[in-house]
Amino acid sequence: EHRTLRFTVTTPNIGDADIFIGDPNTHMDPNGDGNFKDSDGLFEFATCHNHFHFRNYAKYELLPVAADGSLGAPIQAKKRGFCMIDVTPFHETSNGSWVYRSCGRIGIPGNQGIxxxxxxxxxxxxxxxxxLMDDPVAPVTPGNYLLRITVNPPFVASNKEPCPALDTNGFCHMFKESDYSNNVGQVYITVPDRVGKTGWGPGGNDGNLTSEASDDEDRPTK
Known part of the structure:
Protein backbone atom coordinates (compact mmCIF):
# COMPACT_ATOMS: atom_id res chain seq x y z
CA GLU A 1 0.00 0.00 0.00
CA HIS A 2 1.08 3.58 -0.69
CA ARG A 3 -0.05 7.05 0.28
CA THR A 4 -1.14 9.05 -2.76
CA LEU A 5 -2.23 12.59 -3.56
CA ARG A 6 -5.03 12.16 -6.11
CA PHE A 7 -6.69 14.76 -8.33
CA THR A 8 -9.11 15.09 -11.24
CA VAL A 9 -8.14 16.86 -14.48
CA THR A 10 -10.50 18.16 -17.18
CA THR A 11 -9.04 19.23 -20.52
CA PRO A 12 -11.63 21.07 -22.66
CA ASN A 13 -11.53 21.74 -26.38
CA ILE A 14 -12.33 25.47 -26.46
CA GLY A 15 -11.53 25.83 -30.15
CA ASP A 16 -13.89 25.89 -33.12
CA ALA A 17 -12.89 22.48 -34.53
CA ASP A 18 -12.49 18.94 -33.24
CA ILE A 19 -9.18 17.49 -32.09
CA PHE A 20 -9.05 14.38 -34.24
CA ILE A 21 -6.64 11.52 -33.52
CA GLY A 22 -8.56 8.54 -34.89
CA ASP A 23 -7.71 4.87 -34.51
CA PRO A 24 -4.47 4.20 -32.59
CA ASN A 25 -4.03 0.95 -34.53
CA THR A 26 -3.33 2.92 -37.71
CA HIS A 27 -0.62 4.88 -35.87
CA MET A 28 0.94 1.89 -34.11
CA ASP A 29 0.79 -0.53 -37.05
CA PRO A 30 0.34 1.40 -40.34
CA ASN A 31 0.96 -1.59 -42.62
CA GLY A 32 -1.21 -3.93 -40.55
CA ASP A 33 1.34 -6.73 -40.19
CA GLY A 34 0.94 -6.97 -36.40
CA ASN A 35 4.38 -5.49 -35.74
CA PHE A 36 4.81 -2.07 -34.10
CA LYS A 37 8.22 -1.38 -35.66
CA ASP A 38 6.62 0.94 -38.21
CA SER A 39 4.79 2.97 -35.54
CA ASP A 40 4.75 6.74 -36.09
CA GLY A 41 5.62 7.25 -32.40
CA LEU A 42 2.47 9.14 -31.39
CA PHE A 43 1.18 6.27 -29.23
CA GLU A 44 2.61 3.67 -26.89
CA PHE A 45 1.08 0.38 -25.78
CA ALA A 46 0.15 0.33 -22.08
CA THR A 47 0.44 -3.22 -20.76
CA CYS A 48 -1.26 -2.20 -17.49
CA HIS A 49 -4.46 -1.17 -19.32
CA ASN A 50 -4.04 -3.33 -22.43
CA HIS A 51 -4.67 -0.44 -24.80
CA PHE A 52 -2.89 2.46 -26.50
CA HIS A 53 -1.95 5.75 -24.87
CA PHE A 54 -1.24 9.02 -26.64
CA ARG A 55 2.15 10.44 -25.66
CA ASN A 56 3.02 13.95 -24.43
CA TYR A 57 -0.59 15.07 -24.09
CA ALA A 58 -0.30 16.55 -20.60
CA LYS A 59 2.23 17.05 -17.82
CA TYR A 60 1.43 16.96 -14.09
CA GLU A 61 3.78 18.80 -11.73
CA LEU A 62 3.81 19.54 -8.01
CA LEU A 63 6.03 22.46 -7.00
CA PRO A 64 6.96 23.11 -3.34
CA VAL A 65 6.14 26.65 -2.17
CA ALA A 66 8.67 28.23 0.21
CA ALA A 67 7.78 30.68 3.00
CA ASP A 68 8.78 33.61 0.76
CA GLY A 69 6.50 32.36 -2.03
CA SER A 70 9.27 31.07 -4.27
CA LEU A 71 8.82 27.74 -6.02
CA GLY A 72 11.07 24.72 -5.66
CA ALA A 73 11.98 22.05 -8.18
CA PRO A 74 8.89 20.32 -9.59
CA ILE A 75 7.91 16.76 -8.72
CA GLN A 76 6.43 15.04 -11.77
CA ALA A 77 3.63 12.49 -11.64
CA LYS A 78 4.24 9.07 -13.15
CA LYS A 79 1.40 9.33 -15.66
CA ARG A 80 2.77 9.57 -19.19
CA GLY A 81 0.11 8.26 -21.57
CA PHE A 82 -3.45 9.39 -22.23
CA CYS A 83 -6.57 8.24 -24.06
CA MET A 84 -8.47 11.25 -25.43
CA ILE A 85 -12.25 10.82 -25.62
CA ASP A 86 -15.37 12.94 -25.11
CA VAL A 87 -16.40 12.67 -21.46
CA THR A 88 -17.82 15.98 -20.22
CA PRO A 89 -19.89 18.64 -22.08
CA PHE A 90 -17.91 21.81 -21.47
CA HIS A 91 -20.01 24.76 -22.65
CA GLU A 92 -23.00 25.79 -24.73
CA THR A 93 -21.39 24.80 -28.04
CA SER A 94 -21.64 21.12 -27.12
CA ASN A 95 -24.78 19.73 -28.73
CA GLY A 96 -25.40 16.90 -26.27
CA SER A 97 -23.84 14.19 -28.43
CA TRP A 98 -20.30 12.90 -28.42
CA VAL A 99 -18.16 11.64 -31.28
CA TYR A 100 -14.98 10.23 -29.74
CA ARG A 101 -15.59 7.47 -27.23
CA SER A 102 -13.27 4.54 -27.95
CA CYS A 103 -9.63 4.22 -26.92
CA GLY A 104 -8.99 1.19 -29.12
CA ARG A 105 -7.06 -1.98 -28.42
CA ILE A 106 -4.90 -4.33 -30.45
CA GLY A 107 -7.07 -5.39 -33.37
CA ILE A 108 -10.05 -3.41 -32.07
CA PRO A 109 -10.50 -0.04 -33.81
CA GLY A 110 -10.59 3.06 -31.64
CA ASN A 111 -11.67 6.63 -32.30
CA GLN A 112 -9.78 9.12 -30.17
CA GLY A 113 -10.21 12.87 -30.11
CA ILE A 114 -12.12 15.67 -28.36
CA LEU A 132 3.14 9.05 -4.84
CA MET A 133 3.63 10.67 -1.45
CA ASP A 134 5.98 7.97 -0.16
CA ASP A 135 8.05 7.81 -3.34
CA PRO A 136 11.60 6.91 -2.24
CA VAL A 137 13.14 9.24 -4.85
CA ALA A 138 10.78 12.25 -4.78
CA PRO A 139 8.52 12.06 -1.70
CA VAL A 140 5.69 14.54 -1.14
CA THR A 141 6.13 15.79 2.42
CA PRO A 142 3.62 17.95 4.36
CA GLY A 143 3.64 21.57 3.25
CA ASN A 144 2.37 24.03 0.66
CA TYR A 145 2.50 23.24 -3.05
CA LEU A 146 1.48 24.51 -6.46
CA LEU A 147 -0.27 21.83 -8.51
CA ARG A 148 0.34 22.63 -12.18
CA ILE A 149 -1.22 20.92 -15.20
CA THR A 150 0.12 21.68 -18.68
CA VAL A 151 -1.78 20.41 -21.73
CA ASN A 152 0.06 19.98 -25.04
CA PRO A 153 3.30 20.75 -23.17
CA PRO A 154 6.55 21.72 -24.88
CA PHE A 155 9.17 18.99 -25.09
CA VAL A 156 12.47 18.18 -26.72
CA ALA A 157 12.12 15.20 -29.04
CA SER A 158 14.46 12.32 -28.34
CA ASN A 159 15.96 10.09 -31.02
CA LYS A 160 13.24 8.88 -33.45
CA GLU A 161 10.53 10.62 -31.39
CA PRO A 162 8.09 12.59 -33.57
CA CYS A 163 7.84 16.37 -33.37
CA PRO A 164 4.44 17.14 -34.97
CA ALA A 165 4.57 20.89 -34.29
CA LEU A 166 7.41 23.30 -33.52
CA ASP A 167 6.83 26.54 -31.61
CA THR A 168 8.75 29.80 -32.04
CA ASN A 169 11.08 28.82 -29.18
CA GLY A 170 12.10 25.61 -30.91
CA PHE A 171 10.14 23.22 -28.67
CA CYS A 172 7.99 20.37 -29.93
CA HIS A 173 4.26 19.97 -29.29
CA MET A 174 1.89 17.17 -30.22
CA PHE A 175 -0.64 19.66 -31.64
CA LYS A 176 -0.13 22.87 -33.56
CA GLU A 177 -1.93 25.80 -31.92
CA SER A 178 -2.39 29.48 -32.67
CA ASP A 179 -1.79 30.21 -28.97
CA TYR A 180 0.29 28.01 -26.65
CA SER A 181 0.08 30.44 -23.72
CA ASN A 182 -3.32 29.31 -22.36
CA ASN A 183 -2.52 25.63 -21.77
CA VAL A 184 -1.66 25.80 -18.07
CA GLY A 185 -4.01 25.34 -15.12
CA GLN A 186 -2.69 25.57 -11.57
CA VAL A 187 -3.88 25.77 -7.98
CA TYR A 188 -2.22 26.15 -4.58
CA ILE A 189 -2.78 23.28 -2.18
CA THR A 190 -1.68 22.29 1.32
CA VAL A 191 -0.63 18.75 2.17
CA PRO A 192 -1.38 18.19 5.90
CA ASP A 193 0.79 16.18 8.24
CA ARG A 194 -2.04 13.69 8.74
CA VAL A 195 -5.25 12.68 6.97
CA GLY A 196 -8.76 11.96 8.22
CA LYS A 197 -10.25 8.57 8.88
CA THR A 198 -10.50 7.72 5.19
CA GLY A 199 -8.17 10.23 3.58
CA TRP A 200 -9.95 9.81 0.26
CA GLY A 201 -11.77 12.55 -1.62
CA PRO A 202 -12.93 16.05 -0.68
CA GLY A 203 -13.82 16.14 3.00
CA GLY A 204 -13.26 12.42 3.30
CA ASN A 205 -16.75 11.74 1.92
CA ASP A 206 -15.79 9.33 -0.83
CA GLY A 207 -14.91 6.34 1.31
CA ASN A 208 -11.84 4.19 0.73
CA LEU A 209 -10.42 3.62 -2.73
CA THR A 210 -10.21 -0.14 -3.15
CA SER A 211 -9.34 -0.32 -6.85
CA GLU A 212 -8.37 1.88 -9.77
CA ALA A 213 -10.63 2.35 -12.78
CA SER A 214 -9.20 1.63 -16.20
CA ASP A 215 -8.40 4.62 -18.37
CA ASP A 216 -10.76 3.70 -21.21
CA GLU A 217 -14.20 4.36 -22.63
CA ASP A 218 -15.80 2.91 -19.49
CA ARG A 219 -14.16 5.47 -17.22
CA PRO A 220 -16.44 7.06 -14.60
CA THR A 221 -17.71 10.58 -15.19
CA LYS A 222 -17.16 12.05 -11.73
Missing amino acids: STGWADTYVKSLGGQYF
Whole structure:
Protein backbone atom coordinates (compact mmCIF):
# COMPACT_ATOMS: atom_id res chain seq x y z
CA GLU A 1 0.00 0.00 0.00
CA HIS A 2 1.08 3.58 -0.69
CA ARG A 3 -0.05 7.05 0.28
CA THR A 4 -1.14 9.05 -2.76
CA LEU A 5 -2.23 12.59 -3.56
CA ARG A 6 -5.03 12.16 -6.11
CA PHE A 7 -6.69 14.76 -8.33
CA THR A 8 -9.11 15.09 -11.24
CA VAL A 9 -8.14 16.86 -14.48
CA THR A 10 -10.50 18.16 -17.18
CA THR A 11 -9.04 19.23 -20.52
CA PRO A 12 -11.63 21.07 -22.66
CA ASN A 13 -11.53 21.74 -26.38
CA ILE A 14 -12.33 25.47 -26.46
CA GLY A 15 -11.53 25.83 -30.15
CA ASP A 16 -13.89 25.89 -33.12
CA ALA A 17 -12.89 22.48 -34.53
CA ASP A 18 -12.49 18.94 -33.24
CA ILE A 19 -9.18 17.49 -32.09
CA PHE A 20 -9.05 14.38 -34.24
CA ILE A 21 -6.64 11.52 -33.52
CA GLY A 22 -8.56 8.54 -34.89
CA ASP A 23 -7.71 4.87 -34.51
CA PRO A 24 -4.47 4.20 -32.59
CA ASN A 25 -4.03 0.95 -34.53
CA THR A 26 -3.33 2.92 -37.71
CA HIS A 27 -0.62 4.88 -35.87
CA MET A 28 0.94 1.89 -34.11
CA ASP A 29 0.79 -0.53 -37.05
CA PRO A 30 0.34 1.40 -40.34
CA ASN A 31 0.96 -1.59 -42.62
CA GLY A 32 -1.21 -3.93 -40.55
CA ASP A 33 1.34 -6.73 -40.19
CA GLY A 34 0.94 -6.97 -36.40
CA ASN A 35 4.38 -5.49 -35.74
CA PHE A 36 4.81 -2.07 -34.10
CA LYS A 37 8.22 -1.38 -35.66
CA ASP A 38 6.62 0.94 -38.21
CA SER A 39 4.79 2.97 -35.54
CA ASP A 40 4.75 6.74 -36.09
CA GLY A 41 5.62 7.25 -32.40
CA LEU A 42 2.47 9.14 -31.39
CA PHE A 43 1.18 6.27 -29.23
CA GLU A 44 2.61 3.67 -26.89
CA PHE A 45 1.08 0.38 -25.78
CA ALA A 46 0.15 0.33 -22.08
CA THR A 47 0.44 -3.22 -20.76
CA CYS A 48 -1.26 -2.20 -17.49
CA HIS A 49 -4.46 -1.17 -19.32
CA ASN A 50 -4.04 -3.33 -22.43
CA HIS A 51 -4.67 -0.44 -24.80
CA PHE A 52 -2.89 2.46 -26.50
CA HIS A 53 -1.95 5.75 -24.87
CA PHE A 54 -1.24 9.02 -26.64
CA ARG A 55 2.15 10.44 -25.66
CA ASN A 56 3.02 13.95 -24.43
CA TYR A 57 -0.59 15.07 -24.09
CA ALA A 58 -0.30 16.55 -20.60
CA LYS A 59 2.23 17.05 -17.82
CA TYR A 60 1.43 16.96 -14.09
CA GLU A 61 3.78 18.80 -11.73
CA LEU A 62 3.81 19.54 -8.01
CA LEU A 63 6.03 22.46 -7.00
CA PRO A 64 6.96 23.11 -3.34
CA VAL A 65 6.14 26.65 -2.17
CA ALA A 66 8.67 28.23 0.21
CA ALA A 67 7.78 30.68 3.00
CA ASP A 68 8.78 33.61 0.76
CA GLY A 69 6.50 32.36 -2.03
CA SER A 70 9.27 31.07 -4.27
CA LEU A 71 8.82 27.74 -6.02
CA GLY A 72 11.07 24.72 -5.66
CA ALA A 73 11.98 22.05 -8.18
CA PRO A 74 8.89 20.32 -9.59
CA ILE A 75 7.91 16.76 -8.72
CA GLN A 76 6.43 15.04 -11.77
CA ALA A 77 3.63 12.49 -11.64
CA LYS A 78 4.24 9.07 -13.15
CA LYS A 79 1.40 9.33 -15.66
CA ARG A 80 2.77 9.57 -19.19
CA GLY A 81 0.11 8.26 -21.57
CA PHE A 82 -3.45 9.39 -22.23
CA CYS A 83 -6.57 8.24 -24.06
CA MET A 84 -8.47 11.25 -25.43
CA ILE A 85 -12.25 10.82 -25.62
CA ASP A 86 -15.37 12.94 -25.11
CA VAL A 87 -16.40 12.67 -21.46
CA THR A 88 -17.82 15.98 -20.22
CA PRO A 89 -19.89 18.64 -22.08
CA PHE A 90 -17.91 21.81 -21.47
CA HIS A 91 -20.01 24.76 -22.65
CA GLU A 92 -23.00 25.79 -24.73
CA THR A 93 -21.39 24.80 -28.04
CA SER A 94 -21.64 21.12 -27.12
CA ASN A 95 -24.78 19.73 -28.73
CA GLY A 96 -25.40 16.90 -26.27
CA SER A 97 -23.84 14.19 -28.43
CA TRP A 98 -20.30 12.90 -28.42
CA VAL A 99 -18.16 11.64 -31.28
CA TYR A 100 -14.98 10.23 -29.74
CA ARG A 101 -15.59 7.47 -27.23
CA SER A 102 -13.27 4.54 -27.95
CA CYS A 103 -9.63 4.22 -26.92
CA GLY A 104 -8.99 1.19 -29.12
CA ARG A 105 -7.06 -1.98 -28.42
CA ILE A 106 -4.90 -4.33 -30.45
CA GLY A 107 -7.07 -5.39 -33.37
CA ILE A 108 -10.05 -3.41 -32.07
CA PRO A 109 -10.50 -0.04 -33.81
CA GLY A 110 -10.59 3.06 -31.64
CA ASN A 111 -11.67 6.63 -32.30
CA GLN A 112 -9.78 9.12 -30.17
CA GLY A 113 -10.21 12.87 -30.11
CA ILE A 114 -12.12 15.67 -28.36
CA SER A 115 -15.13 17.34 -29.97
CA THR A 116 -15.38 21.10 -29.89
CA GLY A 117 -17.33 22.11 -26.79
CA TRP A 118 -16.46 18.87 -25.01
CA ALA A 119 -13.76 17.92 -22.53
CA ASP A 120 -11.79 14.84 -21.63
CA THR A 121 -11.94 14.22 -17.88
CA TYR A 122 -9.44 12.09 -15.97
CA VAL A 123 -11.06 11.41 -12.62
CA LYS A 124 -8.96 10.91 -9.51
CA SER A 125 -9.69 7.17 -9.29
CA LEU A 126 -7.94 6.44 -12.60
CA GLY A 127 -4.52 4.87 -12.71
CA GLY A 128 -1.75 7.47 -12.75
CA GLN A 129 -3.94 10.34 -11.47
CA TYR A 130 -1.79 10.87 -8.41
CA PHE A 131 1.53 11.79 -6.90
CA LEU A 132 3.14 9.05 -4.84
CA MET A 133 3.63 10.67 -1.45
CA ASP A 134 5.98 7.97 -0.16
CA ASP A 135 8.05 7.81 -3.34
CA PRO A 136 11.60 6.91 -2.24
CA VAL A 137 13.14 9.24 -4.85
CA ALA A 138 10.78 12.25 -4.78
CA PRO A 139 8.52 12.06 -1.70
CA VAL A 140 5.69 14.54 -1.14
CA THR A 141 6.13 15.79 2.42
CA PRO A 142 3.62 17.95 4.36
CA GLY A 143 3.64 21.57 3.25
CA ASN A 144 2.37 24.03 0.66
CA TYR A 145 2.50 23.24 -3.05
CA LEU A 146 1.48 24.51 -6.46
CA LEU A 147 -0.27 21.83 -8.51
CA ARG A 148 0.34 22.63 -12.18
CA ILE A 149 -1.22 20.92 -15.20
CA THR A 150 0.12 21.68 -18.68
CA VAL A 151 -1.78 20.41 -21.73
CA ASN A 152 0.06 19.98 -25.04
CA PRO A 153 3.30 20.75 -23.17
CA PRO A 154 6.55 21.72 -24.88
CA PHE A 155 9.17 18.99 -25.09
CA VAL A 156 12.47 18.18 -26.72
CA ALA A 157 12.12 15.20 -29.04
CA SER A 158 14.46 12.32 -28.34
CA ASN A 159 15.96 10.09 -31.02
CA LYS A 160 13.24 8.88 -33.45
CA GLU A 161 10.53 10.62 -31.39
CA PRO A 162 8.09 12.59 -33.57
CA CYS A 163 7.84 16.37 -33.37
CA PRO A 164 4.44 17.14 -34.97
CA ALA A 165 4.57 20.89 -34.29
CA LEU A 166 7.41 23.30 -33.52
CA ASP A 167 6.83 26.54 -31.61
CA THR A 168 8.75 29.80 -32.04
CA ASN A 169 11.08 28.82 -29.18
CA GLY A 170 12.10 25.61 -30.91
CA PHE A 171 10.14 23.22 -28.67
CA CYS A 172 7.99 20.37 -29.93
CA HIS A 173 4.26 19.97 -29.29
CA MET A 174 1.89 17.17 -30.22
CA PHE A 175 -0.64 19.66 -31.64
CA LYS A 176 -0.13 22.87 -33.56
CA GLU A 177 -1.93 25.80 -31.92
CA SER A 178 -2.39 29.48 -32.67
CA ASP A 179 -1.79 30.21 -28.97
CA TYR A 180 0.29 28.01 -26.65
CA SER A 181 0.08 30.44 -23.72
CA ASN A 182 -3.32 29.31 -22.36
CA ASN A 183 -2.52 25.63 -21.77
CA VAL A 184 -1.66 25.80 -18.07
CA GLY A 185 -4.01 25.34 -15.12
CA GLN A 186 -2.69 25.57 -11.57
CA VAL A 187 -3.88 25.77 -7.98
CA TYR A 188 -2.22 26.15 -4.58
CA ILE A 189 -2.78 23.28 -2.18
CA THR A 190 -1.68 22.29 1.32
CA VAL A 191 -0.63 18.75 2.17
CA PRO A 192 -1.38 18.19 5.90
CA ASP A 193 0.79 16.18 8.24
CA ARG A 194 -2.04 13.69 8.74
CA VAL A 195 -5.25 12.68 6.97
CA GLY A 196 -8.76 11.96 8.22
CA LYS A 197 -10.25 8.57 8.88
CA THR A 198 -10.50 7.72 5.19
CA GLY A 199 -8.17 10.23 3.58
CA TRP A 200 -9.95 9.81 0.26
CA GLY A 201 -11.77 12.55 -1.62
CA PRO A 202 -12.93 16.05 -0.68
CA GLY A 203 -13.82 16.14 3.00
CA GLY A 204 -13.26 12.42 3.30
CA ASN A 205 -16.75 11.74 1.92
CA ASP A 206 -15.79 9.33 -0.83
CA GLY A 207 -14.91 6.34 1.31
CA ASN A 208 -11.84 4.19 0.73
CA LEU A 209 -10.42 3.62 -2.73
CA THR A 210 -10.21 -0.14 -3.15
CA SER A 211 -9.34 -0.32 -6.85
CA GLU A 212 -8.37 1.88 -9.77
CA ALA A 213 -10.63 2.35 -12.78
CA SER A 214 -9.20 1.63 -16.20
CA ASP A 215 -8.40 4.62 -18.37
CA ASP A 216 -10.76 3.70 -21.21
CA GLU A 217 -14.20 4.36 -22.63
CA ASP A 218 -15.80 2.91 -19.49
CA ARG A 219 -14.16 5.47 -17.22
CA PRO A 220 -16.44 7.06 -14.60
CA THR A 221 -17.71 10.58 -15.19
CA LYS A 222 -17.16 12.05 -11.73
